[in-house]
Amino acid sequence: MTNDGESAPEPVPRDAAWFEALFAAHTDAVHRFLLRRGAASDAEDLCADVLTTAWRRRDDLPEGHELAWLYRTAGYVLANHRRKHRPVPVAEVPDDPDRDSAPDPADLALADSELTQVLTALSPKDRHVLLLHAWEGLDGVALGHALGISRGGAAAALSRARARLREVWEERVGA
Numbered sequence: 001m002t003n004d005g006e007s008a009p010e011p012v013p014r015d016a017a018w019f020e021a022l023f024a025a026h027t028d029a030v031h032r033f034l035l036r037r038g039a040a041s042d043a044e045d046l047c048a049d050v051l052t053t054a055w056r057r058r059d060d061l062p063e064g065h066e067l068a069w070l071y072r073t074a075g076y077v078l079a080n081h082r083r084k085h086r087p088v089p090v091a092e093v094p095d096d097p098d099r100d101s102a103p104d105p106a107d108l109a110l111a112d113s114e115l116t117q118v119l120t121a122l123s124p125k126d127r128h129v130l131l132l133h134a135w136e137g138l139d140g141v142a143l144g145h146a147l148g149i150s151r152g153g154a155a156a157a158l159s160r161a162r163a164r165l166r167e168v169w170e171e172r173v174g175a
Contacts, residue, residue: 019055022066023051029071030050033135036135050074065141065142067136067142068144069146118169122161122165126160129147130165143158
């Protein structure tokens with residue numbers, strides 16, 4: 001019951017239809033996340049691992065923050081993949097299959113050698129926070145969910161990462 005005496009809406013059952021909707025809504029985003037951080041040849045398999053985990057742990061996905069949870073899980077899946085001692089060239093970016101469309105800004109950023117040098121100089125945590133925000137569009141609660149911390153903690157981590165990015169940029173590029 002809600003405060004005004006009405007019944008709370010029934011939760012959406014986490015069944016096959018729910019998972020199909022989750023899959024349709026977020027597979028491309030998770031795949032792009034993995035492409036930007038891992039080997040192109042393994043991104044499809046890693047994406048499948050993330051979605052398999054989502055199905056197994058479907059009751060753990062926070063309502064309204066499913067994509068942030070998937071990004072966090074993708075980070076874990078990629079870390080486990082890297083621990084298997086397989087080469088994972090981070091600089092490898094796939095060709096754009098649709099050559100008539102505008103290039104992805106993230107791909108253009110990777111091609112910028114100055115930006116690549118500055119990002120490489122940051123700690124992995126700072127880089128992760130900045131890329132979740134800039135490339136994946138997460139902030140606030142969603143960024144907190146993806147990082148496994150509170151909204152305030154995520155805002156503080158983003159602020160610190162931005163400050164360190166500015167410092168490194170000024171040192172290396174001389175803004």
